[in-house]
Amino acid sequence: MKIFLNLLFHELFYALTGAILLFAGLEFLAPGIISAYLNLNYLLLIWLIDGIIIAW
Amino acid sequence: MNKKILTIRIILWLLLAVITGWFIYLKIAPSGRISYRSEAGRPGYFIGKLAPAERVETNGGQAIIKGDPAYFYLRAPRRFNQAKLTVTYKNLSGLPVVDAGLLIDKAAWRIDLRPLENKTIDQLALVWDMINDSGTILLQRQKKYGSLKEFINNLPERGQIAVYNYNLNSKYLLPNYQKQDRENFLNYPLRGEYQFYTYVKAEPLDYKFSLTDLSSNSGAKPLDLSVWRDDQAIYRRHFDKIEQRGEINLSLADLPEGVYKISVAAADDIVTDKIVYRQSKMSFINKIRLADGNNSNLRLWSDSSDLNVQTVNPAKLQTVSAGGNQVKIAKTYYQYNLKPGGKGQLITLEKDDLLLSGNGVFSFSQDGLIDFAVKKVDANLDINQAGINYVIANYSIPQEENSPPAPAGWKAAQAEFNLAGAYSEQTGIFGAKKYVFLISIPGLRAGEQANGRLELKEIKVDLAGASLWEKLRKFFSGL
Numbered sequence: 001m002k003i004f005l006n007l008l009f010h011e012l013f014y015a016l017t018g019a020i021l022l023f024a025g026l027e028f029l030a031p032g033i034i035s036a037y038l039n040l041n042y043l044l045l046i047w048l049i050d051g052i053i054i055a056w
Numbered sequence: 057m058n059k060k061i062l063t064i065r066i067i068l069w070l071l072l073a074v075i076t077g078w079f080i081y082l083k084i085a086p087s088g089r090i091s092y093r094s095e096a097g098r099p100g101y102f103i104g105k106l107a108p109a110e111r112v113e114t115n116g117g118q119a120i121i122k123g124d125p126a127y128f129y130l131r132a133p134r135r136f137n138q139a140k141l142t143v144t145y146k147n148l149s150g151l152p153v154v155d156a157g158l159l160i161d162k163a164a165w166r167i168d169l170r171p172l173e174n175k176t177i178d179q180l181a182l183v184w185d186m187i188n189d190s191g192t193i194l195l196q197r198q199k200k201y202g203s204l205k206e207f208i209n210n211l212p213e214r215g216q217i218a219v220y221n222y223n224l225n226s227k228y229l230l231p232n233y234q235k236q237d238r239e240n241f242l243n244y245p246l247r248g249e250y251q252f253y254t255y256v257k258a259e260p261l262d263y264k265f266s267l268t269d270l271s272s273n274s275g276a277k278p279l280d281l282s283v284w285r286d287d288q289a290i291y292r293r294h295f296d297k298i299e300q301r302g303e304i305n306l307s308l309a310d311l312p313e314g315v316y317k318i319s320v321a322a323a324d325d326i327v328t329d330k331i332v333y334r335q336s337k338m339s340f341i342n343k344i345r346l347a348d349g350n351n352s353n354l355r356l357w358s359d360s361s362d363l364n365v366q367t368v369n370p371a372k373l374q375t376v377s378a379g380g381n382q383v384k385i386a387k388t389y390y391q392y393n394l395k396p397g398g399k400g401q402l403i404t405l406e407k408d409d410l411l412l413s414g415n416g417v418f419s420f421s422q423d424g425l426i427d428f429a430v431k432k433v434d435a436n437l438d439i440n441q442a443g444i445n446y447v448i449a450n451y452s453i454p455q456e457e458n459s460p461p462a463p464a465g466w467k468a469a470q471a472e473f474n475l476a477g478a479y480s481e482q483t484g485i486f487g488a489k490k491y492v493f494l495i496s497i498p499g500l501r502a503g504e505q506a507n508g509r510l511e512l513k514e515i516k517v518d519l520a521g522a523s524l525w526e527k528l529r530k531f532f533s534g535l
Contacts, residue, residue, distance in 0.1 A: 019072050026079070029486050030484065031483045031484055032133070032483075
């Protein structure tokens, strides 16, 4: 179970990294396309928390 | 375990792809239609906050407008052609008219105003006979006409008619008009944009404008000249820049008799030093901004029943008189109000460099005033006292908001706007387009009317434009 959770958080981290890069890129090209609906700061926060959990 | 990791990976990345696709879908709006809704007091990304703060307060989800006008931004994700604005509100201002507007030209501050509410017409519709012909309504105190067409073709005496958001002026002919065979001169400089009515009968339309561009050192400003009849532009000319001292000649021959509107759309840096013309009628519409030409003791005539005066030049503080009433302009950047107390009143100004605005027309000669004799259904009109028996308007009566949990007294009114040609700002090539809308309650002045206000509950905007399919078809057909 512990190993499974560890892998899950790792995969989530990769997906969140991809999401941040993708959304930041889209936001750069078309301002507001993401930020109108989703606060990217919250996404960054979740990514950071996930990273801390993995490192721990 | 590998299978589990792969499954999790696929699920997460698929979820990311779906979410990204959803954002792109909302951006592109492939159907060509999208709607945004916002509580007036809790603005969002697409429908911005009502401003300015001096005239707007928020109370939870509601916005309270205490002064005229209030502005808000609309961000559209891409280009659309039409916007339908639906406003849920409660009019506690005591004023009968509420309009919505869209900024068309920022330099000339030209606004496309559309009606939301006219309480006078709403009340008349309950007791007078009403004909509704595709959004144009005709109200008759006593039913005499069976259709709108019959009314237009057999107009009663003009003093009995009042209009709202309807142009009846094109049907207006001056029975005793005499053309002049001499040049007239308007030597008072005018700043920025202006519009005026003129009249033509068996003569060419002949105007010469002498202009100065005060911004010539910081980048020349453009100018647009147009002539209108029946709300149709019959002449348009664009100037990328005006020479430091430039001249524009306007000469149109063989025009049918009637009223024409001439529009000069220009930034405030452009001053019209002189106008030379041959027409005997010249009435500036709703406002006139006199520039600083060191003139004194100016005289104008106006049929406005409600005047506003303002100056931005501290050297031009003065007393303005109209129809026996006076107002002292004691500070700059402040709008003073004056009621002339009658039609066709003489207005005297001690100095120039002043902005005069009102609900009628202005002329520098009494003979030059075009008195259309058709009243407007506004806050200053008493229907019975003015002897009005017919009202014609392009107007839809607002609906009472009945859907729960909205309390009684809320109304929902709509206004449609054409976004093509409207002023917009855009951040980046693919950024949202930002339009400026306004809510106007003519006569509502912040701080002057106890408890006078307009409460806004909700603003909804429905946008319509070309669908993705239509855009692709147009793109490939052009190849």
